[in-house]
Amino acid sequence: MGDVTAQLAAIVGEANLLTGEAISDDYAHDEALSSPPQKPAYVAKPASAEEVAELLKAASTASVPVTARGSGSGLSAAARPLADGLVISFERMNAVLEIDVENHVAVVQPGVTLAELDERAAAAGLTYPVYPGELSATIGGTVGTNAGGMRAVKYGVTRNNVLGLQAVLPTGEIIRTGGRTSKVSTGYDLTQLIVGSEGTLALATEVIVKLHPRLPHGATVLAPFDDLDQVMAVVPKIVASGLAPHILEYIDNMTMAAMVYNEKLELGVPDAIRERSQAYLLVALENSDTGRLGEDVETLGGLLDELGALEVYVLEGGSARKLVEAREKAFWSAKAAGADDVVDVVVPRSAMPVFLAKARELALAAGGGVIGCGHAGDGNVHLAVFCKDPEARTNLLTGVFAYAMELGGAISGEHGLGRTKAKYYLKLEDPAKVELLRRIKSGFDPAGILNPGVLFG
């Protein structure tokens, strides 16, 4: 152990290697609700791809399991280390290397946060549109989980916005995948294979992402409906309308109540409507032209009216921003309310009503409850699960995930499997497919040092 410590310290420098008491509690967990914290044996903070390569070689030789860490804001415990493990924290590799305006591309180190990157892009009139609820998340972490967020309905998730990587293989080789181009048909797409692999295949040390024109004008519309089924029926119509909203969220009344309460929102929804409405639709539009934006808001309003909205509120700048922020923080509201888990099942858009009905039914039968909101345009349902008994909860979630898969969906749309959902995956997924994933994994990581326990249990 002392030997390993000395080796690791020689690679990153004494000051950048933590062991024992020097390791703060932060490194012991991410934001997953259902995973106990675990401090690692080592935390190393490399400054370059070469240092990452040396760390991985040393870990390989000494059979030390390695967990990469961005900001630790993940929701599936994929950044939670093992007791004898090494955390590679990318906090020092946090430079925006280039904003390439002509190619609409940025080249960044993995420790850059989403907030920083978007700020830098904004200065060039561009945007990096991956907006999960937590903007302190790092680019490396979002590559790990394939993060989505509210704007994915228009701009896609992380995988749709990552063009290339520099990555270090667990065997120590530094490779480059993809490039500064939006298309490549030259060998297997390693970029897409590494995105979403939750730190189990390779560690990203540089990321090339796509930037988009930043549209200056936006409007946010809130529409209460009698029930969730109505909201769900409206979603495909809005998608088909060509209005191309960049936010298209449903929020159930319990979640809205928690958000209003926690964030002290003033939405101007009269009591009569609030009491009647079981679900809300939140839609945001953007445009480079205010005239067109106005027309589109009009069209949207008409559509919502026609499809049964109890009212259509075009929110003012301040309250719109607050509502969107409150939606981003819905996780904290759920946590504060005592939720036992948060899941982000994805199903085909049109299957959301049957899925939600079934999830509620299963929760009730388990003596618990589910409430939530979600990226309705993507069929991505975020449920706060209330069910204290661990066994009942496991059964409940097994039933919920199994039904989502039966409908043509998947266990997670954007949070990943990590440590907390792996057992469900292994139970419910086709064994032939899991075997194939294992063979891919060992093609990258023959010694199995990258994030053991994640994804494969």
Add this chain to the structure above:
Amino acid sequence: MGDVTAQLAAIVGEANLLTGEAISDDYAHDEALSSPPQKPAYVAKPASAEEVAELLKAASTASVPVTARGSGSGLSAAARPLADGLVISFERMNAVLEIDVENHVAVVQPGVTLAELDERAAAAGLTYPVYPGELSATIGGTVGTNAGGMRAVKYGVTRNNVLGLQAVLPTGEIIRTGGRTSKVSTGYDLTQLIVGSEGTLALATEVIVKLHPRLPHGATVLAPFDDLDQVMAVVPKIVASGLAPHILEYIDNMTMAAMVYNEKLELGVPDAIRERSQAYLLVALENSDTGRLGEDVETLGGLLDELGALEVYVLEGGSARKLVEAREKAFWSAKAAGADDVVDVVVPRSAMPVFLAKARELALAAGGGVIGCGHAGDGNVHLAVFCKDPEARTNLLTGVFAYAMELGGAISGEHGLGRTKAKYYLKLEDPAKVELLRRIKSGFDPAGILNPGVLFG
């Protein structure tokens, strides 16, 4: 051999297995210019995933190399079989299984052609926007090559439009990947790994694709410029404008001349301008609203004017269609003109001018020439290469590809490596990366029966 024949016939039925003279020349080649035809030993036409699985098991046992075939319109000889090989032709698996309007998704068998799918989507007011020059290409073949085409600048290439697959592994297992949802973070993305793998990892037996709203109004604009550099400088400006063209092509004057001649185009470009112009930009816009389309065409015209266009022609329906079709057929013009190869290098958009200058310089030095056109919005340069001497041509292409890679691009943007570009890839790519691809390959295909010679030489 007789044994294998009997086995294969038992799987697909006598009528659907061809051997010897019954195999037509068609199965011996695709449209690659630089690969000699080769008839296979067997051609099987399965009707289901189960039959494909049985074929692969039999081929595995008998060590028969297998080449999947769609329409054979590929340009890199990836569908060219081996002499002792089995071609699995998907011509009988050609049903559109579902157009799912609510989810904007189609589920199709691999033998469906792009033309058929788009026609079926059109009936529902939707479109499948993958439009390579050859609409007789099949969905399976486009999954194989990760085909692009003119509309990729707006809608992305095949990988951006494929949501899920049913695929048969060379070991005979039938798996499902992805689903009817636009996002999944549940295990490695096998869909994206199989797309673009040129029939070397698994065979797609069902494909779930994304459909898009079909915008009813379109306009096509042609702008001649003094030289190519000017055209290239305009491209990022149009991309940044937010006009979101669905076609953004450059065409050099030699290629335009060949197109005008071969397709008898009447573009209304006066001789004086034609003689002066060295390069053209072709831009197409679409909208659901004619008013907005008109405004956008106006804006585009102003932009082109300002940026040095010699003229701006808004083409009438008929001549616009003919020009776009001629562009689609540019490959045939190049072939008719005696081109020795056609390549589709991709580089960062902004690097197109230096790349083209270097390619011309290298061609001149090799005693040959390059002319072309390309998906300028994607940095995807299609070059017809004229250079008779095989050795000089190999050197020329090595130089061209090496320079593209140096610029942050790749050998192929959408045609793939197949048999014709594999040798360059193996020479120029990082060996550590090629080794990793080989390990992935053997994770899927331990016996190495799927398309040997393709990609890995």
